[in-house]
Every structure is written in structure tokens, then in C-alpha cells.
Amino acid sequence: MAPVETRVPKQKRSMEKKQRIKDAAVKLMSEKGYHSTSSNEIAKEADVSIGTFYSYFKDKKALYTELVADIYNMVLEPVDLNSLPEDMSVEDTVYMYISYIFKGHGIMPEFQREMSSLSEQSDEFRDIEMLYKKQIAEMFVEMLGDYRDMIKVSDLKTASYIILTMVEAVIHDTMFHNKGKNKKAVTRELTAMIVNYLF
Amino acid sequence: MAPVETRVPKQKRSMEKKQRIKDAAVKLMSEKGYHSTSSNEIAKEADVSIGTFYSYFKDKKALYTELVADIYNMVLEPVDLNSLPEDMSVEDTVYMYISYIFKGHGIMPEFQREMSSLSEQSDEFRDIEMLYKKQIAEMFVEMLGDYRDMIKVSDLKTASYIILTMVEAVIHDTMFHNKGKNKKAVTRELTAMIVNYLF
Amino acid sequence: MAPVETRVPKQKRSMEKKQRIKDAAVKLMSEKGYHSTSSNEIAKEADVSIGTFYSYFKDKKALYTELVADIYNMVLEPVDLNSLPEDMSVEDTVYMYISYIFKGHGIMPEFQREMSSLSEQSDEFRDIEMLYKKQIAEMFVEMLGDYRDMIKVSDLKTASYIILTMVEAVIHDTMFHNKGKNKKAVTRELTAMIVNYLF
Amino acid sequence: MAPVETRVPKQKRSMEKKQRIKDAAVKLMSEKGYHSTSSNEIAKEADVSIGTFYSYFKDKKALYTELVADIYNMVLEPVDLNSLPEDMSVEDTVYMYISYIFKGHGIMPEFQREMSSLSEQSDEFRDIEMLYKKQIAEMFVEMLGDYRDMIKVSDLKTASYIILTMVEAVIHDTMFHNKGKNKKAVTRELTAMIVNYLF
DNA sequence: AATGAATGAGCCTTCATTCAT
DNA sequence: TATGAATGAAGGCTCATTCAT
Secondary structure: OOOOOOOOOOOHHHHHHHHHHHHHHHHHHHHHOOOOOOHHHHHHHOOOOHHHHHHHOOOHHHHHHHHHHHHHHHHHOOOOHHHOOOOOOHHHHHHHHHHHHHHHHOOOHHHHHHHHHHHOOOHHHHHHHHHHHHHHHHHHHHHHHHHHHHOOOOOHHHHHHHHHHHHHHHHHHHHHOOOOOOHHHHHHHHHHHHHHHHO | OOOOOOOOOOOHHHHHHHHHHHHHHHHHHHHHOOOOOOHHHHHHHOOOOHHHHHHHOOOHHHHHHHHHHHHHHHHHOOOOHHHOOOOOOHHHHHHHHHHHHHHHHOOOHHHHHHHHHHHOOOHHHHHHHHHHHHHHHHHHHHHHHHHHHHOOOOOHHHHHHHHHHHHHHHHHHHHHHOOOOOHHHHHHHHHHHHHHHHO | OOOOOOOOOOOHHHHHHHHHHHHHHHHHHHHHOOOOOOHHHHHHHOOOOHHHHHHHOOOHHHHHHHHHHHHHHHHHOOOOHHHOOOOOOHHHHHHHHHHHHHHHHOOOHHHHHHHHHHHOOOHHHHHHHHHHHHHHHHHHHHHHHHHHHHOOOOOHHHHHHHHHHHHHHHHHHHHHOOOOOOHHHHHHHHHHHHHHHHO | OOOOOOOOOOOHHHHHHHHHHHHHHHHHHHHHOOOOOOHHHHHHHOOOOHHHHHHHOOOHHHHHHHHHHHHHHHHHOOOOHHHOOOOOOHHHHHHHHHHHHHHHHOOOHHHHHHHHHHHHHOHHHHHHHHHHHHHHHHHHHHHHHHHHHHOOOOOHHHHHHHHHHHHHHHHHHHHHHOOOOOHHHHHHHHHHHHHHHHO
């Protein structure tokens, strides 16, 4: 009843074990989905006892939540907006933004697919996703820099969120159902659409 | 091995029973998702024995498939494109189209949420959804009528599919995460974006 | 609780129905075994309602019991020992006896296979089988006629029962596991063995 | 889908548990037959959780298969043909062989009854039994030793199989339906019969 | 810290049997 | 007589989670 506190690993060996569990989980859940992957299976794939599994993660859901957070961090981390060229055109900026999102969807795409599916089912996961999305949307506003003043749309914040939603939907579709074909063409079309919309 | 065939109800009372099962399923799956809703639970909610459940539906998946079909029929049915005014502007046409999709998402929205979630997980369900989407996308092309000649986009078929994907994503987002606020504003924005894109 | 008396059909139409049920049962049980054949399936195959099924047979087991009795009657019925030639040799007599048993095993052999399997599981069925076996064994003694005096075995009754057991085992094996090959050779060998044993 | 492997017990306590399950299964299946004994029932009788049951056995059939193997091992193990007296008569050899089979049928006779019943129903089970039978039949040929040259039967291999079939049928009958009475008399009769047949 | 044997609630599904019509 | 919709106990099996070692 009184739950044993989940272990917070501080030593390297432990970290490795926790990471092994995560890697195993990503692998298996990407292949077979969250519901069809059992904790025992994950532990075995990670070459760790089921007891160890439960010493690192309160339950299966907690593991999943951490995985989602990890993915988002991986997707967001490598951005360095400060290093953008000063004199990019609007088109180039939007194009770059879309490419960036495209790139993010290239990281563990199968797992992201599973994520987007599960996010619909639980507000808990949904909330994390919102956090990330807001960040990405804000990033777009920043990227626009001085061009912001030329935008005809009044509520830029909302607009950027809608733009992100749209872009992700189309990219998602392109990645999974068109198997990643015509990335470039899609990026171009989206760019045109967004530029037309904003300016 | 050779199971007794699924019952095809012919009398009113039976129809009611089958419908009761469906209603119960929609209710529970909307609340807790497909995977967390058991057949026994559905039967109990429908006030029907589990045996009756399985006499109407081969298995849980078959029930789900019927539900999806029902939803699609409800969404698609009430359209009558022939009765559109002859002299609508492009903006009005697009606006109407988006409104139509918005309306569709208002039917059992929570269940549709679950549907879109499951579609990601199984090509089987995905296929049904595609069918419906293609119809809706084609409908848009038809609605454009004579304006089609003025469109600058070359591949209108693909464009209409992308537009639908986008529109649905945004509407979906608006419905569930903004709880349906500013439908009008969103519709207006989307209209502008699409018109700008196409013409 | 108070069981409705099982119907004893007196009219032709009813007889037909009951027979249809039996035929269907034999067919299905021969193919798939007793345990894998459901009463609903039998009723459907017989083109009769499940209610009708239960008006003719108290339960599934009662149907089976009747089938066993029927088979035994079919196997035993067509014998007419009185018409045997007077001057048969011992060998010919034994050969004829074995052939007779072989023939019996040719009647609905798959169902008999199922029967022999189930007989092991229920004393009820077992008893019926004993009855039949005793009759067959006695028949052999009768067939031997005047040769009886020349037999060296003391307890002919027991001997004849053992002989039957043996013969059936070998025939059974020949029918099902050797797919009925070398019936003649097997009959010949058995004849030799028995003649050697008795005389 | 990818089930956690069946547990291979290494410690004594576990071995005991697995054995308890087997013992319970033998007991119940002997009493009520394979089909009428449920896995939950076996687990309960063994005082073990159903989960434990399925950690030791893939499914009910796998348990059964192990039981059959165990029985065969018990029946075959204690044979040491090399220690036979050199100068046994043919009669004594055959008598000994039959006694050996008789003894084998004394081990868990009720379960063996169920086994022979199931063998008729599934080729899968039948195959295992064949393996064992072939061994026993071959053993007989070996036992005959130098007497083999004096045998008048041409195909000794087949003959030994038929003899085994016969002997088992009679023994089986003696054990269950005559409740083991006159073992000696039956053995004597069978011996005579076989010797007469072979030589 | 780590293990993994053990648990048992709960899942999906079947089928012999009843009974209102 | 006949129907067949309806029942629900029971079966085989899974898997998240616990806890003694």
C-alpha cells in the first residue's frame, strides 16, 4: 500500500540500467505498441529483472511518461536559433521552420506515431505534448524576428499554434502514410500556404 | 471452430438490443478508450448478457468496426451538395466546406477522438478512415464547381486531401483542447488560408 | 428443474426430424469429435431449431448414447448365422468371423473411432459396449459349432472374449493407422493365430 | 504476443511446485478426463495460482504432453534386458515380456486409460505413443535373441508390433474391466498364443 | 540493490440449455 | 409442436505488480 519510493539512480551503473530499460521499451513499443508490450517483456529485453524495472519506474505508465519527455527533449534540444543568418527571407525562414519540424519527426518516428496515438487517450500525456508544442510555436514567432511587424494576422500567438498543428498533421501524414515521399514538395507547398496566410 | 453465425436481428426488439450494445460501447469507449473497455463491461452497461453480445458481434473488434461505419454514415449522410446556391463566392464555398467538417466533428466527438487514436494503431481501421476521407476530399473538389479552372495548384486531388488533413487537425484541436471555443474565428482563418493557397 | 419429458416421436415427420439430427451429429462428430461439436451446430446442420433438438434429446449426451446404440444395431443386425454352410473348415469359420468384425468396423468408421475413444471415459458408454461385445463373442462360440469339442482351451467363454478383444484391437489399428491396407493379410495372420491357439 | 518463456525451475522449492501441478493434473485427469479438467481446477488442487501454472506450462496441452512423457519414462526406465538369464526358454521369454507390459500398465493405470483415449482423438498425442510402442516392440525382438532364427513369421518387425497391440488390448481390458483379476491366467494364455503364432 | 517466483483479477470467448412466444 | 433469442457459468490464458530472499 505504502509505495516504496522510486529509485533515483545516481551511480553510473544504475543509470545504464535505467537507460537500458528505456531503450528496450522504445524498441518494443515502436514495434508492437504500448498495449501489446508487457513490462516483463521490456525487462527481459533490457536484460534486467522485473523487480529492477519496478524499482526504477512506479509503473508502466511512468516509464512511458519518461520516454515521452525524453523524445521531446531530443527533438527540442539541438535547436540554436541564435545562429540563424540575419538576412533570411520570409520564405526561407518558414521553410527552415518546417524542415525543423520534419527533422523532429524523423527521430524515432515509429515511437512518435505510437505517442500521438496515445496522447489522444490520456490528458496526462496530452499535457506534456502541449508544453512542447507551445515551445515550438513560440520558437516560430521568434524566428520571424523583424518580419513580425509586417504580419496581417492579429493574434500571432494563436496563429502560430494553428500553423504548428497544421504542419504537424501534414508532416505526420507524409511520414507514415506516404512513407516520407516528396518531403521537399510538401515543405514547399506548406511554406507557400503559410506565407500567404501570414503576409 | 465453426461458430454459430452472428445474429442478424430482424425484429424490432432485437434491433433495440443491438443498438443498446452499440450505444453502451460508444459511451464507454468514449470515456475510457477501446482498450480499457471490456466486452463484459459493455454487455453489462447495455443490460444484456455477454452471450447476447457475442451473438450480435463476432468479437469486440467487429463491434468497433460497425461503430466506425455508423459514425461515418451519420457524418456523411446529411450532405446535399446539389442544393447549393449557384452564385456562391469562393470564400463562401470554402467556409461552408469547413463548417461541414466542423459539424461532422460534433457528432460523438469523444468517440471520434478515440477513433483517430486507434487509426494510428491499426492499418485495418486506418483503411476505413481513408475511404471516408477520400469521399470528403472529393466533395470539396465538386463544391468548387466552376472555380476549379481558376486554381493555381496543379494537383488538385492531392491538394484537397492535404487541405482536409489540415482542416481536420485544426478542428480536432479546437474541439478537444480548446473545447470548441472560437469555432467561427478558426473557420474564418482557415478559409483565408485555403483561399490564398488555392487561388 | 422438473425436466420436460423427452418427446417420443410417433409421426413420420417427427421421425424424420429426429433422424436428421442424428445424421447431422454422426457427420459432425465423425469429423470433429464429440467435444468439438456443439449442439447448436448439430441443430443447424440438421436444419432444425435448437429447441427442437432439446425436445428430442434430454441433452447432448443422450443423443450420443442413442447414436452408439444405433451403430451397434447396425453392426449386429445383418448377421444370419443359420445360413452358414454346414461343412466349413475351422480355418474358414475363423476367417469368416474376423471378416465379419472387419465389416462391422467399416460402418461409419470415423464415428466408431470417436466412440472407442469416448468409451474409455464413461462407464455408461462402456456398459453398452460390453453388451455388444458379449454378443459378438458368443456368436463366435456358436459359429464354431461341432468343432467346439476339439478345442484344447478350457474356458471357451473367456477365450472367445479375449479373442474378440485382440481381433478388434488389431483391426482397429489396421483401419485407422494403416489406413485399411492389407486387410486380407491381417485376416489371414489372425486366423492362423487363433486356430493355433484354440486347437 | 511474445510470451514470457515457460519457467524452467532450478531450485528445489520450484521443482516441488511443478511436480505438485503434475500430480494434481494426473489425479484430476484420471478421475474426470482431460477435457473435463480445467487448468484453474488443477492449479487449485495443486494449491498454486493459475499464474504459476502458466509459468510452468505453456498451456494445458503442454502439461499433458509432459505427463505422457513422464509416464513413458517410468514405464520404460526400469528395464534391464542385459541381465536376462542366458538360457531362458521361448515360453519364459514371452511370458516375461508380457509380464513387463502388464507391470507398465500398473503405473497410474487410470491416467493411461485417459491417454489411450486421447491418442485416438489427436494424431499429435498418438505420435508420442507410437514412439514408445515402437521401442517396446523392438525390445521384444531383442529379447527373443537367438530364437529369432527359428521364427516362421517373415516380417518380424510388423509381427512384433501387432503382438504388442494385441497384448496391450487384452491387458488393458483385464486391468479395467476385469479389475486386474486372473493376471496370471491371461498372461499364460497370451504366451501360448504368441508362441504358437511365431514358431 | 537486485532478483524472479508468485499472484490473481480480469480479459475474451464458447456453448449447453432454457423459455417466452 | 416448434422456434431461436437469450442466458451466464465456465474455460483458457495474460500481465501488471508484489515481496520474500
